[in-house]
Structure formats: C-alpha cells, structure tokens
Amino acid sequence: MSDATDRPVDDDAWAKACAEDLEAEKARRRAQHGPPPGSAAEELRKLVDAVADKVLSLQSPLLGAAAQGTVQQIIKQAKSAVEPVIERNPDVFDHIAAAGSELLAAYRSAVEGQERRWTQGAEGPGKKADDPSDPRDEGPAAGEHIDLD
Numbered sequence: 001m002s003d004a005t006d007r008p009v010d011d012d013a014w015a016k017a018c019a020e021d022l023e024a025e026k027a028r029r030r031a032q033h034g035p036p037p038g039s040a041a042e043e044l045r046k047l048v049d050a051v052a053d054k055v056l057s058l059q060s061p062l063l064g065a066a067a068q069g070t071v072q073q074i075i076k077q078a079k080s081a082v083e084p085v086i087e088r089n090p091d092v093f094d095h096i097a098a099a100g101s102e103l104l105a106a107y108r109s110a111v112e113g114q115e116r117r118w119t120q121g122a123e124g125p126g127k128k129a130d131d132p133s134d135p136r137d138e139g140p141a142a143g144e145h146i147d148l149d
Contacts, residue, residue, distance in 0.1 A: 040093035041086045048082050 010016075030036075037043060052075045086093070 039090060040097040041090035044093055045083070045086055048079060052079060 038046075055075060056072060
C-alpha cells in the first residue's frame, strides 16, 4: 500500500484551515481597531453605565451629601428600570437602530435631491434664466422709496 492510503484522511481539513484563517483575521482586526460594537441592546447598556458613572463622578461642592445620595438613588432606579427592558427585548433595540438608519438614509436622499435642485440655479432642466413661469426665484425685489418725514 502507498503512504497516501495508510494515513487517515481529514475530511474537514479545509474547513479547519478556513476557520483558523478567519480567527487570525478577527484577532488582527481586534488588535488594529479594537473590539467590534455589540448589539444595540449591549450598546445601550454601555451608554447607561457610562452616563451613570459620569454623573456619579461629578462631585459638586454645591450639592450636599443628601443631594448626592439622592442623585445616586435616582441613577440606581433608572438603571434598574432600563435593565429588565433590555434583557427582555434585545431584538427591539436592533430593530430601532435599523429603523433609525433607514430614516437617516431617507432624509439624506430627500436633502440631496433638494440641494441638487437648489444648486442647479435658475437654468435647470427645461428652464431658461429669464423664464417668468419659474416660481423658484422671482429675482431681486425692486427697491422701494419709503418717506420717513
């Protein structure tokens, strides 16, 4: 028998090599760009924690100990109210983030179209500069003398 038939054949060698390459690429990107962003729910949780930490770190001499304790209590209550919502509905935040992206894209499309019409000037497609039927620009208003006496 030949050597090729004596060794066990690894059917998943290609899949293993691809997985190793993918992991190496992910590690390289994490090292270069930092960790990838999490889901919208995870990002909201991070935001709430960051805001709470920042508010708690602000030690104002104008606020007394009682006021600072009240602020801490309010922050704890807000976090305890937000956490269950995030835990129960993580997909909702992903959908909200996607909807926000779609709304932003629609807004950009509308604004770019309007800007394109504005920047074409009076001589847009099918219009001449002296066309009186163009309602976009009536031209400069004629000066009017106002008697102040």
